[in-house]
């Protein structure tokens with residue numbers, strides 16, 4: 071049985087990845103410091119002989135024996151990554167070094183959960199992997215954006231200098247069951263607000279766009295990238311190119327939930343990107359990957375899950 075390390079394994083994406091790996095017959099070592107992760111996300115796995123949970127901070131070196139490494143540890147919501155920005159940078163940079171050192175010692179592949187945030191507030195649309203991005207190096211989002219950019223640099227330098235087998239995945243906004251109700255990201259905020267009859271908070275005028283990918287599609291892409299030939303290093307964009315404004319998203323959620331919540335407008339956070347949409351040509355061409363779940367269906371699943379979790 072293949073022993074697989076998932077850092078950030080009790081978080082939103084990490085817990086779905088653990089499920090998918092176990093489903094394929096792997097044995098999972100889930101490492102997390104529980105900063106944003108929840109025991110609830112993995113409680114159905116505790117007690118299984120093929121699943122092990124280790125409380126550990128990736129800022130510190132880790133010495134384990136595994137055959138593959140998925141490095142997902144890092145808070146992803148702006149509210150959380152800005153809570154302790156120095157720790158966020160350390161998590162991305164030292165976490166990458168520690169996972170790369172481990173991959174080098176064991177001679178095993180390591181996948182990095184990078185992000186569309188490496189493109190910052192882009193001037194190229196949609197964003198393709200050869201765009202270098204437009205990131206403010208000193209703003210409130212920089213700890214995340216620059217931390218992830220530096221992690222990518224480290225991945226490629228370990229690859230060039232030490233022949234580490236790397237897989238760099240640029241993940242665009244992903245949503246679905248197991249997002250934390252207080253996560254602060256837009257899909258969970260709108261769904262929880264609509265279900266509770268609270269005002270829907272749109273930041274700015276709501277014309278900014280994002281492209282939302284359903285979690286099952288994203289995890290499929292993560293596995294496809296890890297399964298690819300050693301030479302396929304990435305970076306590869308993964309996301310759903312179906313772009314949508316925050317106003318449209320609010321309206322879709324309100325109609326799905328059949329909610330009477332009013333829409334209120336709040337200030338747009340500093341450096342909030344105006345547009346974001348992935349160019350997924352490379353994922354389609356090299357990995358035969360494309361998202362399958364449309365926003366209507368994915369939001370439906372998400373709403374059902376929050377209804378059940380919040381008991382509404």
Ligand code: NAD
Nearest residue numbers: 078081082083103104105106107127128143144146241244
């Ligand atoms: P999440 O906050 O739900 O999960 C992150 C997990 O990492 C949590 O379980 C948290 O406790 C853990 N963690 C944080 N710092 C740690 C540390 N120092 N040591 C050990 N564990 C630590 O977020 P998510 O949405 O599941 O994101 C997972 C990964 O995917 C992140 O690296 C994120 O940057 C990346 N990503 C996510 C999205 C998205 O839309 N969900 C988009 C782009 C990139």
Ligand code: UDP
Nearest residue numbers: 148254255256257259271272273278316342
């Ligand atoms: N947003 C919003 N209302 C909210 C939360 C977020 O209008 O309650 C906006 C936010 O300003 C951004 C978009 O939704 O323009 C996506 O935000 P999120 O934090 O989900 O992801 P990111 O900005 O990291 O892409």
